[in-house]
Amino acid sequence: xxxxxxxxxxxxxxxxxxxxxxxxxxxxxxxxxxxxxxxxxxxxxxxxxxxxxxxxxxxxxxxxxxxxxxxxxxxxxxxxxxxxxxxxxxxxxxxxxxxxxxxxxxxxxxxxxxxxxxxxxxxxxxxxxxxxxxxxxxxxxxxxxxxxxxxxxxxxxxxxxxxxxxxxxxxxxxxxxxxxxxxxxxxxxxxxxxxxxxxxxxxxxxxxxxxxxxxxxxxxxxxxxxxxxxxxxxxxxxxxxxxxxxxxxxxxxxxxxxxxxxxxxxxxxxxxxxxxxxxxxxxxxxxxxxxxxxxxxxxxxxxxxxxxxxx
Amino acid sequence: xxxxxxxxxxxxxxxxxxxxxxxxxxxxxxxxxxxxxxxxxxxxxxxxxxxxxxxxxxxxxxxxxxxxxxxxxxxxxxxxxxxxxxxxxxxxxxxxxxxxxxxxxxxxxxxxxxxxxxxxxxxxxxxxxxxxxxxxxxxxxxxxxxxxxxxxxxxxxxxxxxxxxxxxxxxxxxxxxxxxxxxxxxxxxxxxxxxxxxxxxxxxxxxxxxxxxxxxxxxxxxxxxxxxxxxxxxxxxxxxxxxxxxxxxxxxxxxxxxxxxxxxxxxxxxxxxxxxxxxxxxxxxxxxxxxxxxxxxxxxxxxxxxxxxxx
Numbered sequence: 001x002x003x004x005x006x007x008x009x010x011x012x013x014x015x016x017x018x019x020x021x022x023x024x025x026x027x028x029x030x031x032x033x034x035x036x037x038x039x040x041x042x043x044x045x046x047x048x049x050x051x052x053x054x055x056x057x058x059x060x061x062x063x064x065x066x067x068x069x070x071x072x073x074x075x076x077x078x079x080x081x082x083x084x085x086x087x088x089x090x091x092x093x094x095x096x097x098x099x100x101x102x103x104x105x106x107x108x109x110x111x112x113x114x115x116x117x118x119x120x121x122x123x124x125x126x127x128x129x130x131x132x133x134x135x136x137x138x139x140x141x142x143x144x145x146x147x148x149x150x151x152x153x154x155x156x157x158x159x160x161x162x163x164x165x166x167x168x169x170x171x172x173x174x175x176x177x178x179x180x181x182x183x184x185x186x187x188x189x190x191x192x193x194x195x196x197x198x199x200x201x202x203x204x205x206x207x208x209x210x211x212x213x214x215x216x217x218x219x220x221x222x223x224x225x226x227x228x229x230x231x232x233x234x235x236x237x238x239x240x241x242x243x244x245x246x247x248x249x250x251x252x253x254x255x256x257x258x259x260x261x262x263x264x265x266x267x268x269x270x271x272x273x274x275x276x277x278x279x280x281x282x283x284x285x286x287x288x289x290x291x292x293x294x295x296x297x298x299x300x301x302x303x304x305x306x307x308x309x310x311x
Numbered sequence: 312x313x314x315x316x317x318x319x320x321x322x323x324x325x326x327x328x329x330x331x332x333x334x335x336x337x338x339x340x341x342x343x344x345x346x347x348x349x350x351x352x353x354x355x356x357x358x359x360x361x362x363x364x365x366x367x368x369x370x371x372x373x374x375x376x377x378x379x380x381x382x383x384x385x386x387x388x389x390x391x392x393x394x395x396x397x398x399x400x401x402x403x404x405x406x407x408x409x410x411x412x413x414x415x416x417x418x419x420x421x422x423x424x425x426x427x428x429x430x431x432x433x434x435x436x437x438x439x440x441x442x443x444x445x446x447x448x449x450x451x452x453x454x455x456x457x458x459x460x461x462x463x464x465x466x467x468x469x470x471x472x473x474x475x476x477x478x479x480x481x482x483x484x485x486x487x488x489x490x491x492x493x494x495x496x497x498x499x500x501x502x503x504x505x506x507x508x509x510x511x512x513x514x515x516x517x518x519x520x521x522x523x524x525x526x527x528x529x530x531x532x533x534x535x536x537x538x539x540x541x542x543x544x545x546x547x548x549x550x551x552x553x554x555x556x557x558x559x560x561x562x563x564x565x566x567x568x569x570x571x572x573x574x575x576x577x578x579x580x581x582x583x584x585x586x587x588x589x590x591x592x593x594x595x596x597x598x599x600x601x602x603x604x605x606x607x608x609x610x611x612x613x614x615x616x617x618x619x620x621x622x
Contacts, residue, residue, distance in 0.1 A: 038478060038479060042479070043483070043487070044478065044483050044486040044487050044490065046486060046490065047478045047482070047483060047486045048478060051478065094441075098437060098438075098441060101437065103432075103433035103434045103437060104434055104437065121414075122414035123414045123415055123486075123489050124486065124489075126409060126412065126414060126415065126437075127409075127478075127482050127485055127486050127489075128478075129441075130405075130409060130440075130441075130444065130482050131477045131478035131482045131483070133441065133444050133445060134444060134448075134473045134474075134476040134477040134482070135473070135477050135478070137445075137448040137469065137473040138470055138473035138474050138477060140469075141466050141467075141469040141470035141473060142470050144466045145463070145466050145467060145470060151462055151463060151466060152456070152462060154466070155452050155455045155456050155462060155465070155466065156452075156456060158448065158451075158452040158469065159449055159452035159453050159456060162445045162446070162448040162449035162452060163445075163449050165445040166442045166445040166446050166449060167349060167355065167358045167359060167362065167438075167439075167442035167446070168349060168353070171358070171438050171441050171442045171445070172354070172355050172358060172442070174438055175355040175357060175358045175434075175435065175438050176354070176355050178434050178435075178438075179355065179357065
């Protein structure tokens with residue numbers, strides 16, 4: 001990869017402390033989610049408790065951070081895209097709740113706490129996930145109606161978010177993942193699963209941040225390529241952490257993928273080669289945003305964070 | 312109920328053959344859904360097959376008909392609101408798929424065919440329901456972007472649809488319903504369950520039709536009151552058909568509510584008094600739209616259909 005020419009305003013990304021950046025994003029998102037969500041005591045209380053239990057269980061808020069960092073890279077502000085960041089997190093958490101259900105991965109532990117259905121029962125977990133899914137679109141439509149920015153940009157993002165969530169995105173990826181359990185899976189098939197299951201939402205996070213900040217199509221494309229690279233690296237690292245991770249840091253049962261006989265990168269390539277592939281994907285992601293100025297530094301730091309994280 | 316004064320253009324609703332009207336609406340919705348849905352063979356095929364299996368299983372398309380009849384009553388056309396009618400049906404069918412799951416009502420039969428999870432397995436049914444939910448919002452946002460009518464009206468309807476679907480609407484009602492199983496339930500509580508579980512979507516169907524047709528707030532309110540009355544009558548009849556219905560006509564197992572020890576109208580009031588209550592609710596619904604002209608006749612016929620149906 002050749003060095004980008006120096007340009008005014010370009011800073012090296014050592015200036016961004018990604019831990020601090022993520023904490024700031026988390027604080028913003030948590031306040032906004034708390035403000036928009038029905039009160040835990042509002043009937044039916046059990047659903048609202050379950051929604052809040054899973055939403056406020058110490059997630060890294062990586063996707064909201066990507067929405068916000070995408071906005072900043074495109075010259076926008078974190079505040080302006082905050083509803084989209086919240087909507088994205090609702091979709092993500094709904095997918096986790098349903099993915100943990102007995103008929104799916106049957107997980108007992110998520111972020112070090114009992115999974116939603118272990119805490120509230122299966123029916124409530126099913127409904128809380130369903131409710132978070134519709135709540136995401138409620139937030140998107142309401143943000144547009146509140147007169148934030150251009151209503152057409154919000155509509156475009158709502159359509160993109162719905163598509164990235166659905167059968168040709170994250171949900172489709174979950175189905176491909178289930179179908180691949182216990183099967184010999186090629187590298188191409190594994191990449192397709194990951195691109196759908198994880199990549200679609202990570203990519204649309206960046207696209208929403210950019211589109212809502214009025215980015216031109218070239219910037220949107222660059223951020224999309226960045227998202228694809230980071231998404232791939234993220235999923236490879238997830239697979240690696242399932243093999244070598246520390247349960248205290250990952251907050252979930254190590255070895256779960258092996259138990260479910262899942263298609264993973266370490267299974268196909270071994271841990272070391274998988275780490276190389278993740279590092280290569282991050283290099284590609286960073287190269288894709290080479291032409292963006294210093295306002296993209298949080299994205300550069302986020303890309304590095306993805307391959308260096310331990311949980 | 313006193314007679315409304317005669318007004319120009321007012322026709323008696325015997326002119327609307329509701330069976331024909333429903334068939335027309337169904338044909339329109341089925342063509343549009345087929346056009347918008349991913350092909351059954353598109354990967355992951357199993358999800359798209361399951362989505363189509365449940366969507367095209369002979370439902371009455373009552374909610375889409377209410378969207379379209381609401382539009383006509385407000386001076387609009389069925390064609391202009393067709394995407395909203397399709398989105399509504401996707402939400403309805405998603406709710407049926409999840410409601411039938413083993414952790415919910417555990418039903419084997421729906422519209423005379425195996426339920427989605429009996430046909431495709433639990434994981435696929437869960438994901439097909441999830442995908443139909445996001446697909447509804449994809450349709451809404453895309454319809455707005457296609458330049459149909461006023462984008463702000465579509466946004467408002469998207470927000471209303473999301474809210475009526477979520478924890479303070481249909482999904483909240485399912486939670487209240489689950490919580491009430493095996494309990495002594497007061498009439499007020501039973502009404503609240505029905506208002507949320509069934510009423511919210513029926514009401515928002517009418518509101519979407521009206522709002523997207525540029526109706527004034529007074530008409531929107533009248534149609535909302537109509538929807539509340541019809542929604543109540545519809546649910547009472549559902550309860551009654553669970554007791555006295557013909558499985559060949561209802562397409563579902565008769566007596567399921569009793570088995571689940573559900574709160575129902577016949578249980579609280581007996582079948583005959585429940586029929587009176589349903590008839591009263593329909594009278595109130597019809598009175599609410601008394602001031603609307605002959606273009607509301609399909610709604611008048613639909614109200615009668617709701618209490619006279621046998622399945």
